Amino acid sequence: MSLSHARPFRPSRSLCVALALMPVLGVGTLAACDAARASASQGQPVRVGLGSADGQPTVQAGDRLQVSAHGGVLTEVTVTDPRGRQLVGGFSQGGTVWTSRAKAAPDTKYSVLARTKSPQGGTSEAKESLTTGKVVKRNRLTFSPRPHGEVVGVDDPITLTFSFPVRNRAAVERRLEVTTDNGTGGGWTWETSRGGRDRAVWRPEQAWKPGTKVVLRAELNGVDSGGGRFFTKDYGLRFTVGRSPAVRADLDSDAYITPGLGLTPALWQGPGG
Structure with a gap:
C-alpha cells in the first residue's frame, strides 16, 4: 500500500466513548480524542485582512487603514507607527471591520496587531505590517x-x-x-x-x-x-x-x-x- 494515500487516524465519537470506559491503557488514543474535541469546539481560525477603507488592498498616504476579520470578529486592533504613536480607530459591521479615524501618513511602516474570536469561542491573534506609499505633492x-x-x-x-x-x-x-x-x-x-x-x-x-x-x-x-x-x-x-x-x-x-x-x-x- 502506498503511504501517500494513507489518512491520519481520527477516532470516531463512538470509539472515544468506548475507550473512555476501558482501563487506562491507550493514553495516546484518548489524548487524540481530546484534541479532536478541542479543534472541533474552536472551529476554523479567523482570517485577518488589511487594506484601505475604500476597498483597495494597498494603503496610500491619506487613506484610512482598514482591518477585517473573516470567519469571526475582531476583539482588539492596535496600529502603531515607528515612533510608537497609535492610529486610533473604531469597529463596525458587528465587530468584523476596524477602520482608522485618522489618515495614514506617507512613507510610513505601520505595525498591526489584531486579536480575534471565532463563533465557537476560539481566540487568536495576527501580527502584520504595511508601508504606505510616498507622496508626490508636499506642503511646508x-x-x-x-x-x-x-x-x-x-x-x-x-x-x-x-x-x-x-x-x-x-x-x-x-x-x-x-x-x-x-x-x-x-x-x-x-x-x-x-x-x-x-x-x-x-x-x-x-x-x-x-x-x-x-x-x-x-x-x-x-x-x-x-x-x-x-x-x-x-x-x-x-x-x-x-x-x-x-x-x-x-x-x-x-x-x-x-x-x-x-x-x-x-x-x-x-x-x-
Missing part, C-alpha cells in the same frame, strides 16, 4: 517668531505661513497645540499674507506676560492640506517672551517695525532678505 510651513529658543516681544503672535494653499484648515488646526508655563489662553485665526499665502496666527487673549515660556507642537506629518498635498514632517517651536516689544523685520514691505514708530524703511538687507 515657516514660523514666526523663529525657533531655537528666541526671546520675543510681548505683542508678537505665533504665525505659521504655508508654502501652498490650505484647503483643509480644520484638519490642520486640529494638529496644532500651543502650551505655556502659566496657562496663557489664546486662539487661531486664518489670514492671507500680502504675497497671497495662507497663514495661521495664534494670538494670546491678552498681551504676553514677560518671562512666559511657550511651546508649539505642529504634528502635521501625514495631514492632507487639500488637493492631495501632504505635510511630511512634524514641527516644533519654543520661545520665551521678553520684557518689551521686539524690533522685527516686515519682509512684505522691506521695512522694520519699531515700537512706537511703526514701519521704518530698511537701510540694509538683513538675514530675511
Whole structure:
C-alpha cells in the first residue's frame, strides 16, 4: 500500500466513548480524542485582512487603514507607527471591520496587531505590517517668531505661513497645540499674507506676560492640506517672551517695525532678505 494515500487516524465519537470506559491503557488514543474535541469546539481560525477603507488592498498616504476579520470578529486592533504613536480607530459591521479615524501618513511602516474570536469561542491573534506609499505633492510651513529658543516681544503672535494653499484648515488646526508655563489662553485665526499665502496666527487673549515660556507642537506629518498635498514632517517651536516689544523685520514691505514708530524703511538687507 502506498503511504501517500494513507489518512491520519481520527477516532470516531463512538470509539472515544468506548475507550473512555476501558482501563487506562491507550493514553495516546484518548489524548487524540481530546484534541479532536478541542479543534472541533474552536472551529476554523479567523482570517485577518488589511487594506484601505475604500476597498483597495494597498494603503496610500491619506487613506484610512482598514482591518477585517473573516470567519469571526475582531476583539482588539492596535496600529502603531515607528515612533510608537497609535492610529486610533473604531469597529463596525458587528465587530468584523476596524477602520482608522485618522489618515495614514506617507512613507510610513505601520505595525498591526489584531486579536480575534471565532463563533465557537476560539481566540487568536495576527501580527502584520504595511508601508504606505510616498507622496508626490508636499506642503511646508515657516514660523514666526523663529525657533531655537528666541526671546520675543510681548505683542508678537505665533504665525505659521504655508508654502501652498490650505484647503483643509480644520484638519490642520486640529494638529496644532500651543502650551505655556502659566496657562496663557489664546486662539487661531486664518489670514492671507500680502504675497497671497495662507497663514495661521495664534494670538494670546491678552498681551504676553514677560518671562512666559511657550511651546508649539505642529504634528502635521501625514495631514492632507487639500488637493492631495501632504505635510511630511512634524514641527516644533519654543520661545520665551521678553520684557518689551521686539524690533522685527516686515519682509512684505522691506521695512522694520519699531515700537512706537511703526514701519521704518530698511537701510540694509538683513538675514530675511
